Amino acid sequence: MTFVGLIGIILSLVALRWCSVRLTPNRALLFLALLAVHLAATTAMYLYVQDNTADSTGYYFDAAGMVRWDFKLGTVFVVKLVQYLKGVIGGSYLDYFLIFQAFGVWGLALMMRIFQEAELRIGAPFSTGTYALLFLPSLHFWTSSIGKDAPLFFAVTLAVWSVMRLRTRFLYYAVAMGVMILFRPHIALIATIGLAAAAAFGQGTSLPAKLGVLVLAVAGTFYISQTVENTFYIQLNSAESVMDWFAQKSEIGQQFAGGTAVHGASFPVRLISLLFRPLFFDANGAFAIVASFENLLMLFIAGFFAANWRDVLGLARTSLVLRFCWFFALALTILLAVVYYNVGLGLRQRTMIMPALLTIFAVQWTRFRLMRQQTRAAARPEWPVAQASQQ
Numbered sequence: 001m002t003f004v005g006l007i008g009i010i011l012s013l014v015a016l017r018w019c020s021v022r023l024t025p026n027r028a029l030l031f032l033a034l035l036a037v038h039l040a041a042t043t044a045m046y047l048y049v050q051d052n053t054a055d056s057t058g059y060y061f062d063a064a065g066m067v068r069w070d071f072k073l074g075t076v077f078v079v080k081l082v083q084y085l086k087g088v089i090g091g092s093y094l095d096y097f098l099i100f101q102a103f104g105v106w107g108l109a110l111m112m113r114i115f116q117e118a119e120l121r122i123g124a125p126f127s128t129g130t131y132a133l134l135f136l137p138s139l140h141f142w143t144s145s146i147g148k149d150a151p152l153f154f155a156v157t158l159a160v161w162s163v164m165r166l167r168t169r170f171l172y173y174a175v176a177m178g179v180m181i182l183f184r185p186h187i188a189l190i191a192t193i194g195l196a197a198a199a200a201f202g203q204g205t206s207l208p209a210k211l212g213v214l215v216l217a218v219a220g221t222f223y224i225s226q227t228v229e230n231t232f233y234i235q236l237n238s239a240e241s242v243m244d245w246f247a248q249k250s251e252i253g254q255q256f257a258g259g260t261a262v263h264g265a266s267f268p269v270r271l272i273s274l275l276f277r278p279l280f281f282d283a284n285g286a287f288a289i290v291a292s293f294e295n296l297l298m299l300f301i302a303g304f305f306a307a308n309w310r311d312v313l314g315l316a317r318t319s320l321v322l323r324f325c326w327f328f329a330l331a332l333t334i335l336l337a338v339v340y341y342n343v344g345l346g347l348r349q350r351t352m353i354m355p356a357l358l359t360i361f362a363v364q365w366t367r368f369r370l371m372r373q374q375t376r377a378a379a380r381p382e383w384p385v386a387q388a389s390q391q
Contacts, residue, residue, distance in 0.1 A: 001098065004091030008098030012038070015109035021116055034108050034134055041140035042101040046094055049145070056146040060093050073185050078148060096146045103150035104143025107157040108134055111355060114161050118363050124370055130362050136297070137290050142351045148183040149351055155179035157355040159191055163321045187352060190335065194327035202317045271337040274346040275302070291347055301361050312364055322363065325356035
């Protein structure tokens with residue numbers, strides 16, 4: 001590691017200022033614990049790619065010579081960015097892992113902030129188990145490498161945090177969209193469509209506010225759709241063009257599917273594989289076993305939503321940010337289930353869904369606990385107290 005890697009660690013530490021509305025010693029310790037785990041995951045990922053194929057080698061070593069290609073968003077942009085930084089400040093392979101992992105740390109810091117602000121709105125603290133969700137292995141492992149995953153995790157988290165108070169945080173939302181456009185413009189398109197849908201439906205938002213959000217979201221959708229069309233050479237208003245793009249992605253997936261392929265499977269099988277695989281029976285290594293434990297949690301979350309669907313829908317109607325999270329998570333889940341081609345890729349890309357999904361679950365789980373406590377308190381008999389007072 002050189003001073004370039006030190007820059008990445010310093011950028012991570014700066015996120016401490018943003019992890020809490022009011023920083024307390026306990027919240028500072030939680031952030032530092034998250035940072036320590038994230039740096040450990042970065043080290044593990046760096047060691048893993050020494051003997052395994054990974055996208056990070058293409059970004060840093062650029063064997064394909066993409067730095068000489070015409071500018072294009074997504075992969076080419078990341079290659080050009082890394083090669084430009086190498087030319088200006090130098091840096092080793094490990095250094096750029098440390099630079100990119102800072103995006104992941106900022107995303108985790110904003111998740112802490114989202115949880116705290118949600119606590120203030122609900123008027124009740126989240127449980128320790130809820131905050132333990134921030135230590136999920138996928139949130140650390142997949143956001144620790146050179147590439148698109150860490151910046152996108154940060155951008156999605158920033159978008160969710162911005163929508164919590166969109167009137168005063170619209171510039172932050174614009175920054176989130178900018179990062180998404182640079183790394184994966186179609187994710188920005190999904191986010192803007194999700195914001196438009198969230199503004200159009202639901203209660204608790206005045207008509208002028210709805211119209212304002214709709215105008216901004218529709219304008220953003222139009223602009224970003226043009227960017228998506230130019231990036232992927234696709235016509236979004238043509239069903240044939242869109243289907244051709246999906247077919248092209250499918251052909252590419254067939255070439256790189258590997259031993260955990262879901263290529264050619266029906267949509268329900270692909271969806272289940274994206275959300276819940278591996279699950280012990282198809283785990284083929286230590287990392288897969290860790291992922292299996294995390295997927296048990298994904299099964300629990302899905303079951304919890306299904307069992308409490310009336311309360312889930314009721315709360316979403318009154319909360320703009322929860323509606324945004326639902327529209328974004330559902331749309332992105334469907335898209336990923338259509339285009340991804342093996343379980344490993346699904347685990348990695350599912351990270352983009354997690355900020356929205358965990359925000360919904362944290363709020364719903366806290367409300368569920370409160371309602372259960374209130375029900376128990378109301379059902380508790382008072383006669384033993386009366387008897388005791390008479391004695």
